[in-house]
Amino acid sequence: MSLTPAELTILGLVIEKPSHGYELEQVIERRGIREWTDLGFSSIYYLLGRLEKRGLVTAEPSAGPAAGPKARRVFRATGAGVAEARDATLALLSSTRPSFSPFLTALAYRPLVGEREFTAAVRQRRDALAAQIAAVQGARAAQQPLPPHAEAVFDYSLHLMRAEKAWLDQAGKGDDTA
Structure with missing residues (x-):
């Protein structure tokens, strides 16, 4: 199953640096990612959940002062996630698709x-x-x-x-x- 551009964006950011959803939102804002992709704030956790169900990321509670029962979960890419992101990147780079504007x-x-x-x-x-x-x-x-x-x-x-x-x-x- 191939990744959507939004899934690849989130997975790529997690590959760069294991993060929780709020950290991903900060990176998306700081880098101006919404200028080139359709990725809403509310969809970050939804996409992380989809990637986790597919075994492309894992999540564990963060360590430090925020630890505890309501600790933020830090997402990390799995080996399968890195391979899937690599394959999706190569496919998108090498193929043309019609633009449905x-x-x-x-x-x-x-x-x-x-x-x-x-x-x-x-x-x-x-x-x-x-x-x-x-x-x-x-x-x-x-x-x-x-x-x-x-x-x-x-x-x-x-x-x-x-x-x-x-x-x-x-x-x-x-x-x-x-």
């Missing part, structure tokens, strides 16, 4: 809207994307220095967003008199 659906039905409406909507998307690019650049700058793999995530994401913005710049040059 709702934007592509809207483009397919562009004839349903007039040229003026299309141009206005595309310009609105372009402006929102420009703001998103600025936010990702800010998150990236706030994280310096970054490990090379984290830098690659930001770099790739920014390239994709800039490519879409360039396309939107061209598509948004409609005739305003229509």
Whole structure:
């Protein structure tokens, strides 16, 4: 069974450093991981539970002052978890999958809207994307220095967003008199 991107994200973080759920949330926030993956705070423990049931992580109570009956559980990757994460990473790196963007659906039905409406909507998307690019650049700058793999995530994401913005710049040059 393959890992979802959200499962791989959580498992990868646990492989980097055994952690409890709140620590994972802090790393996700600090690294700006939500800028490139759909991973909510409430899903962290759910995903850890799924990974534990599959034998990809184990959990044990944390040691130290928080120990006791309500101690946080520290999750560690198992050998099977590391192997599964490695296989999932290689599969995602080497294969292409179609992008099922709702934007592509809207483009397919562009004839349903007039040229003026299309141009206005595309310009609105372009402006929102420009703001998103600025936010990702800010998150990236706030994280310096970054490990090379984290830098690659930001770099790739920014390239994709800039490519879409360039396309939107061209598509948004409609005739305003229509």
